Amino acid sequence: MIKVIMHGCNGRMGQVISKLIEEDENVEIVAGVDPFAGGQNSYPVVTSIDQCDREAHVVVDFSNAKATDNLLKYCIEKKLPVVLCTTGLSEEQLNKVKEASKEIAVLRSANMSLGVNLLMDLLKKATSVLSEEGFDIEIVEKHHRHKLDAPSGTAIALGDAINEAADHKYTYTFDRSSVRRERPDNEIGFSAVRGGSIVGEHDVIFAGMDEVITISHSAYSRDIFGKGALAAAKFLAGKEPGMYSMSDVIAKKGE
DSSP states (O other): OEEEEEETTTSSHHHHHHHHTTTTEEEEEEEEEOSSOOOSSSSSSSSSSGGGOOOSSSSEEOGGGGHHHHHHHHHHHHTEEEEEEEOOOHHOOOHHHHHHHHTTTTOOOSSOOOHHHHHHHHHHHHHHHTTTTTTTEEEEEEOOTTTOOOOHHHHHHHHHHHHOOOHHHHHHHEETTTTOOOOTTEEEEEEEEOTTTOOEEEEEEETTTTTTEEEEEEOOHHHHHHHHHHHHHHHHHHSSSSEEOOOHHHHHHHH
């Protein structure tokens, strides 16, 4: 039985994962952490990770970037692997994540969806052909009105996947309103839409002369992210220190 601490248990994703784990006989949540009340939980909940005294195999984090530093400190002290799903981390925090991975197993992903991670592979293949042909690249992402960071962590990850495969490196542009100029060749433009209850949509546009190719992913339920996080937790429990990704989880499933 894999024992999990759910960090951010009363948030939307925390509640989704809690429900999924209740239906999985091989995993149980031994404690939840959330400063806000309102969740429907069958396990004890504390307001800070420092207050958690339950034995566990792995922490699943779907919380807020403000809580990440304290979470990493706790996991290092307890030698606990952590599935880090929170987005919007600063460069300083990303460096702390890398340092933490020298002492504990860390799986960080901007998006836990199997489909999105396969999308990244498709983008690499498309970029290897279309980049050298001079296609312009734009990324448009849409999320619910409550999402704090923009562009999304997934959108940035898609841009990074493109840059891995490109024959030259692209710069990222998040705001064109302050500059009046033609679009340069080596730019990926990002657009963020926030509204309603949109779970998550990402469109990557390759715009050439007289033709446009769009590769899209749409999430209709948060369950897809929860299922990915649960698979990641099962994968990470007992792993040696290091940085892991959803690609490692997918590769393991394919064995």
